[in-house]
Amino acid sequence: MNIRLIEGQGVALDPVQDDRDRVARNAALAALADIPAPDPLDTVGYKSAGHTLVVGTRADALPWAERLAAALPVTVLLLDDDGSDKALRLYPVFAARALVVTGWLGAFDATWQTGGSKPEHARFDLVLDLGAAPQIATHQRPHGYYAPGLDPAARQAAVAELAGMVGDFEKPKYFAYKERLCAHGRNRRSGCNACVEICSAGAISGAGDLIAVNPYLCAGCGACTTVCPTGALGYAYPGAAHTGMRIKAALNAYTQAGGREPVLLVHGLEGAALLDAVDVPGRVLPLGVHHTASTGIDIWLAALAWGAAGITVLMTDAEAPQYAAALDEQMTIAQTIMTGLGYAGAHVQLLRATGPDELARALQNAPRGEVPARRAGFNVAADKRNTLDYALEHLLREAPQQVEEIALPAGSPFGTLAVDAGKCSLCMACVGACPASALQDGQNAPQLRFIEKNCVQCGLCADTCPEDAIRLVPRLSFRDTRKQPVVLNETQPFHCIRCNKPFGTLRMVESMLARLAGHPAFAGHLDRMRMCGDCRVIDMMTPAGEQTIHQAQELRRQR
Incomplete structure (x- = not known):
């Protein structure tokens, strides 16, 4: 078992208070039971006529195919067959390579x-994979794919389940995707790839600047969210608002009952099966979810703002290992914030338990972090960043230690930017790449402005910057300026040498001159780079003689 407990210390159990906590927990569980399940x-719909592919060696596949063939149409692909088997069967059998x-x-x-050079192809409704390594x-x-391994009992259970997989099926579409908020990419530059990397079902892939989620493969673990x-x-x-409503109701009922x-x-x-074999301490409130990876820092901080002394996430060997790594990173961020605000003790705990005895001992060390003096009243919002704002504002308001900022580990979803003004040409490529509207131009002034509250530290701005002038600085700021545009870099505008209209910056024009001096479109006409777009077109369409007259007139006018 891998136990992660920050600054946690075992505390001797007070039997009297534990009895009170158990009564209060019953009240909390009753409150949870009163909340209806979400619709x-x-x-997502599936249709299966039962056409089943059986894959494996001759010794493994054929006996199980015989059993299945009595109930389902079966096709067998033998991985160790040379094609010499000519026995007559009620189902097709092929030798298969690659x-x-x-x-x-x-x-x-x-x-x-x-045996031929042309590959074979077929479509099936179900798959029973008895190979040494799953396909x-x-x-x-x-769904519909069974790879039971070598255990005969597991194979028998898979075959029994396959026999009933005929008809129409459906499952919830577990996710909602808002393209406008996605930080996966911009302008063919890669940014956030967190959801693609963590998905254990292979359901998420990059699709240009956005992502694509296959709802048929999605298993609803919620780790991507x-x-x-x-x-x-x-x-x-369920949506975050529903989960938040459950947590808030349970904590309110528990506290009101004296817990x-x-x-x-x-x-x-x-x-849940593991907890059934454990005498759980009275102050521990079990919250069943579809998958443990579906809750993160927004829900946890909200629960702490509502008065929870800690969050414990119980994982077993059934969950993908990348889920534990992701939750551990989120817990590091959450604990860093709570410690930075002066709340004493541990507030988060990640458990990977394999047995009831280990779990029972670990729960005795469940977090006992300091909580806000007054519990928050907000509800979880549909927007994740709004929930984080609500929770952080309350935790700051009640914090034992008032701070202006907290340094966070790399990969945190909060932070600022460090811009090297000596390198930055104010080309505004970063503004176009920012998916969160954290970076903005100066509208009518050559300025690069930044709203820290909006920044998610995706790194698209740094990756897009042609001058390598931007560096991410993960932190959590509580200054009033975090919500207001601040100027990261500015300069004086460059004026068109023909009409005197401002159209860029001196550094940008100098950079353009250096890069395009050898371009045939500007050979012998570098002054066009010092003109606004309109004047540049006029100059290109003006005959050479008239250009000379105009240049002379400009010289006289300037004198």
């Missing part, structure tokens, strides 16, 4: 090589 906003399987329930595509290697397998810094990906079933130092224990289905 799915959208669903097999590739992709897809999901009702839409699995298989491509393989036989689909993602941690979270697609947890690591998304902007809220572009949101958990939709103390409540700890929110977030767990999934596997964790």
Whole structure:
């Protein structure tokens, strides 16, 4: 078991208070039971006629295919066959090399090589993969794909389940995607890739400047929404607002019933089975969720603002390892914020438990962090960044230690930018790349302005900058200026040498002159680079003689 507990110390259990806490916990659980389940906003549908592909060696695949063939139409691909088997069977059998399987329930595509040079292809509704290594290697397998391994009991269970996988099926569409908030990329530059990297189902991929989420592969773990810094990906079933309502109701009921130092224990289905075998301390409030990776720093900080003494997330070996790494990073950020505000003790705990005895000992060390003197009253918002603002404002207002800023670890979703004014030409490429409107131009003035509250530290601005003049500075600022545009760089405007209209900056014009001096369009006409766009076109369309007369007139006028 891997236990992560920041500054946590075991505290001797007070039996009297523990009894009170258990009564209060019953009140909290009753409050949770009164909250109705959310209705799915959208669903994803599957259709299966039962056409099943069985993959494996002759010794593994054929006996199980015989059993399945009594209930389903079966096709067998043998991975160790030379094609010499001519036995008559009620289902087709092929020797297969270089097999590739992709897809999901009702839409699995298989491509393989036989004796010929042309590859074979077929579509199936279901797959029973009995090979030594799964053809689909993602941690979270697609619906309709069974890879039970070598255990005969697991194989028997898979075959029994396959027999019932005929008909129409549906599941919730677990996510909502707001393209305008996505920081994945801009102008063919890569920015945030957190959701693509963490998805254990292979359901998310880059699609130019945006991402594409395959709803048929999505397993609803919610990890992508947890690591998304902007809220572009949101958990939709249940939504964050519904989860927040459950947590707030449970904490309110627990406190009103006389409970103390409540700890929110977030767990999934596997964790629930483990908890059934453990005598959980009275102050620990179990909160069942579809998946433990679906809650993150916004929900945790809100719970702490509502009076939770800590957050414990219980994970088992069933979850993908990258989920634990992501939650650990989020917990580091959350604890850094709480410590920076002066709240004593540990507030977050990540448990990876394999047995009830280990879990029981770990829960005795559940966090007992200092909480705000007054509990917050806000509700979780639909927008992730708004929820973070509500929670942080309350935690600051009640903080034992008033601070102007807190330094955060790299990868945090808050921060500022350091701009090297000596390098920056105010080309404004960073403004066009910023997905959060944190960077803005000066409108009618040559200025680069920045609103820190909007910055998600995606790095697109730094990656886009042609002068390498921008550096990310992760931090959490509580200054009033964080909500207002501040000038990061400015200069005097450059005026067109023909009409005197401001159209750029001196540094930008000098940079253009240096880069385009050898360009054929400006050979012998470098002064055009010192003209605004309108005057440049006029100059290009003016005959050479008239240009000479105009230049002489300009010289006389300047004298």
